Amino acid sequence: MTPRPDCPGCGSTKLSALFRLPRQPVVLNYRFRNAEAASRVPRHDVTLRQCRGCGLVFNATFNPALIPYDENYENRQCFSPAFGAHLETLAKALTKRNGLRGGRILEVGCGKGDFLRLLCGVASAGGEGYDTSYEPRTEPEPPGLSFHPRYVSASDVTQPFDAVICRHVVEHVPEIGAFLRDLHAIAVAAGDPVVVLETPRFEWIVEQLSLWDVFYEHCNYFPTTTLAHLCRLAGFRVAHQRAVFGAQYQTLELKLARTSRRLVAPGIPAPARLASFARRARRHLDLLTRRFAKARDGRGWAVWGAGAKGVALVNLLRLKPACVVDSNPAKQGGMLPGTKVPIVAPEDARLARLGLIVIANPNYAAEIRAVLDQRGFTGRTLTL
Ligand SMILES: [Zn+2]
Incomplete structure (x- = not known):
């Protein structure tokens, strides 16, 4: 497949050199019941x-048709207390700041519906x-809550909403x-609600040199200035933007822009340069190996964590671990995609x-160490 010559965010054709990670598994958050299917x-x-214009990092040979987002797609993180606490804080803050009490909320890409249930509660x-x-x-779903197993467009929105949530989409x-x-x-169509985006921060990936945060399912990686710029290009005003969840994610609250201004492209900020990340991250991976x-x-x-980070890490390593630990019961008893682990x-x-137990996500290190202590684990832990 020929790499696309233009930026999918701003359309610029001024692009950096290619950085290739060969032969990555196309699905990381998918349930496989046997080793043969998982390894194939x-x-x-x-x-x-x-993009040298807006700073977006993207997979120039991405083919979305290869990823099955069906009922076997499983990426819930709600089994971790640390992640649960993040969602709870977000739901409370959004409700308070935007006066959502008693209102109506639309979620675009709601997954299995866990966050929408929490926020509406x-x-x-x-x-x-x-x-x-x-x-x-x-x-049954709580009263006043309904779900649709399909994509949404503006023509589906026939009544006002107070918030449109779009997390990790x-x-x-x-x-x-x-x-x-x-x-x-x-x-x-929804009458100018607050629009909330949440997505990984590319600066955090660069800081951590976490090559295992780059994977096929994610075709875009957003430096903070890039995402704000692309939202403005689409006609939004950025009311709030902050780093959350140990600075791994960024949350934006958007409103419709009243006036259209000429926008200046932010370029590539120094802490988010793909070229230096690629060089340093490879060295870091060799050291870990x-x-x-x-x-x-x-x-x-x-490895502890069969989420995207854990799956990507194990697939990057030639040397495989004995097993991968995860607290999500839907993943236990299955096989790590791309491997026979x-x-x-x-x-x-x-x-x-x-x-040795390698903790794939530092945000879960405290709760994982507590579980291991309780079980009398005598080995070492290494947090990535
Ligand atoms: Zn661009």
Whole structure:
């Protein structure tokens, strides 16, 4: 596939050199029940480019048709207390700042619906959620809440809403400029609600040298100035933008812009340069590989976290861990996509014999160490 020659955000053709991660699994958050199916997951190159105009980092050979966002797509993080606390804080802050109490909330890309249920509960609000990976639950939804297992467009919005939520979606959308304009049309149809975006911050990935935060499912990586600029290009005004969840994510609150101004492209900020990230992150991965090799010669090692970071990390390494631990029951008993590595529960007896557990996400380090202490784990932990 020829790399696209233009930026999907601003349309500029002034792009940086290519940075290729060959043969990455196309799905990370997908349930596989047996090792054969998991290890045969389709693989494609991730070919990153950075726009010199707006600073967007994107996969120039991305093909969205390769990713099945169906009911086997599983990326809920709600089994972690640290993540639960982040969602709770966000729901309360959004309700208070934007007067959502008793209002109506629309979520674009609601996943299985966990955040919309939480927010509508906190705000005593009604809600509508749209997502192709939504799965109806056995228990009935709370009154005033409805879900649709499909995409949403402005023509679906026939009544006003007080908020439009779009969390962890923009990093998955190839035509991001057009998507933000669609979101603007939805906001117009909904009567100028607050529009809330949440997505990873590229600066955090660069700081941490976490090459395992680059994966096929994410076709876009946003420096903070880039996302604000693209939202303004789409006709929004940025009311708030802040780093959240240990600075891994950014949250933006948008309103419709009243006037159109000539916008100056932000370029590439120094802490978000793809070229230097690529160079330094590769060296960092080599260093880690040597440490894991030493652990293998001892009592063996595991990774804690079968989310995107854990799956991407294990796929980047030639040397595989004995197992991957995850507290999400829907993942336990399955296989890590792209590998034959089993996903086990924190209670699994194999953990006691290991010499090293690698914690894929630093935000969960405290709660993971507490669980390990409780279980009398005598090996070491390494937080990435
Ligand atoms: Zn651009």
